[in-house]
Amino acid sequence: MSDDTAQKKSPAAGREERVLEFWRKNGIFEKTLQKPAPRGEFVFYDGPPFANGLPHYGHLLASFIKDAIPRYKTMRGFRVPRRWGWDCHGLPVENLVEKELRLASRKDIELYGVDRFNEAARGSVMRFADEWREHIARIGRFVDMNNDYRTMDALYTESVWWAFKTLHLKGLIYEGFKPMHIxxxxxxxxxNFEVSQGYQEIKDVSVYVRFPLERDGSVFFLVWTTTPWTLPGNAALAVNPSVLYAQVKIGPNQYILAKERLSVIKDKYELVAEMSGRALVGEGYRPLFDYYENARIPGMENAFRVYAADFVTTGEGTGVVHIAPAFGEDDFKLGEEKRLPFIQHVSLNGRFKPEVRDFRGLPVKPKDDPQRTDRKIVEYLSDRLSLYASEEVAHPYPHCWRCATPLLNYAASSWFVKVTAIKNKLCAENKNINWVPPAIGK
Ligand SMILES: [Zn+2]
Structure with missing residues (x-):
């Protein structure tokens, strides 16, 4: 840049540009890497940015910190190699390319061709690299941008696989399920971020269903749910041990529910008994569907019983909660804790599996009419006298931000690192780390 242009800017900006020019011309950064380093090498870890967006204030602020520390260490006698990187993976790139190619779903991408899609992503990922080079140089950050690396380079990918393999050889990798939205x-x-993008108020069918006690078919647990389609996946019921429950008589039948929730009963009833939730724990009941009664699923011996759970409240429903470990966060946790069977009666495509004989192949929450399948289930339950009442509820429900389909809470298979196995070592090592500010490391 000529002195002429520099002089039209503020004196400070002009001075900065002259300093930058001096650094560049004299290779000052390169010289700091070549000078003697009596205290050895200081390793600086830097998370690389995405290059398919322009640098913003957050990047620049972090860059100042990432510049100051290596400079300080250099002045203290260390050699601090700094290599620039580009993060090329993940959703930001995929979303951009999907939008540009007008692809709305996984199927669209498969039809377009995964290889062609990847090629388009590869082509788009570095589109703002030149702007980055300009900005990072202008803020005076010392970093090697000529010898940069990209996370999409085979060499980099292999290093990630190496780390994964090393964890696997140490026995620290396992496959498990995690409740997510699909x-x-x-x-x-x-x-989670994507899920939060798509909440809309919708109307659902909520049902009050009755589960007969194992020991007495005329006594029922009264249970409320807004997701009738999850009922074939029922594995247990949950009560709050410190809540007071009531047993009431309506005609020839008796119902158990939280005393505070008796208002949900619209019939004339007679109070027969009161008991704590704790007294109900362990009580056996008969499931509403027999699809999995004799299935060879681990934990089946623990199924169809009442368990204690603190997350059960009396704010809504009946205080007796239907637990389907494959379809909800609390359900999943309780299932792990009590070793309940993981009954996954719905496939990843949102349709009932073949063993769900009466509804096989039906989408559990159709996009054009989210209540359609739930209404079929209500009809089925009503025919078999398992239904106490049903009503429409309006509530916020998450939808896919890509295609507006209602999402399902679904425990999907994933790979995990067994952090619990190395927790003690991690905590011990943490004490040797100089956290700034100290509260972060606590
Ligand atoms: Zn979708």
């Missing part, structure tokens, strides 16, 4: 149309899991 879009049955895109057949993919969504991140």
């Amino acid at each position: 879009c049955p149309r895109c057949e993919t899991t969504l991140s």
Whole structure:
């Protein structure tokens, strides 16, 4: 840049540009890497940015910190190699390319061709690299941008696989399930951020269903749910041990529910007994569907019983909660804790599995009419006298931000690192780390 242009700017900006020019011309950064380093090498870890967006204030602020520390360490006698990187993976790139190619779902991408899709992503990922080079140089950050690396380079990918393999050889990798939200149309899991993008108020069918006690078929647990389609996946019922429950008589039958929730009963009733939730724990009941009664699923011996759970409240429903470990966060946790069977009666495409004989192949929450399948289930339950009442509820429900299909809470299979196995070592090592500010490391 000529002195002429520099002089039209503020004196400070002009001075900065002259300093930058001096650094560049004299290779000052390179010289700091070549000078003697009596105290050895200081390793600086830097998370690379995405290059398919322009640098913003957050990047620049972090860049100042990422510049100051290596400079300080250099002045203290260390050699601090700094290599620039580009993050090329993940949703930001995929979303951009999907929009540009007008692809709305996983199927669209498969039809377009995964290889062609990847090629388009590869082509788009570095589109703002030149702007980055300009900005990072202008803020005076010392970093090697000529010898940069990209996370999409085979060498980098292999280093990630190496780390994964090393963890595997140490026995620290396992496959498990994690409750997430899936879009049955895109057949993919969504991140929490994506789920929060798509909440809409919708009307659902909520049902009050009756589960007969194992020991007395005329006494029922009264249970409320807004997701009738999850009922074939029922594995247990949950009560709050410190809540007071009531047993009431209506005609020839008796019902058990939280005393505070008796208002949900519209019939004339007679109070027969009161008991704590704790007294109900362990009580056996008969499931509403027999699809999995004799299935060889681990934990089946613990199924169809009442368990204690603190998350059960009396704010709504009946205080007796239907537990389907494959379809909800609390359900999943209780299932793990009590070793309940993991009954997954719905496939990743959102349709009932073949063993769900009466509803096989039906989408559990159709996009054009989310209540359609739930209404069929209500009809089925009503025919078999398992239904006490049903009503419409309006509530916020998450939808796919890509295709507006109602999402399903679904425990999907994933790979995990067994952090619990190395927790003690991690905590011990943490004490040797100089956290700034100290509260972060606590
Ligand atoms: Zn979708």
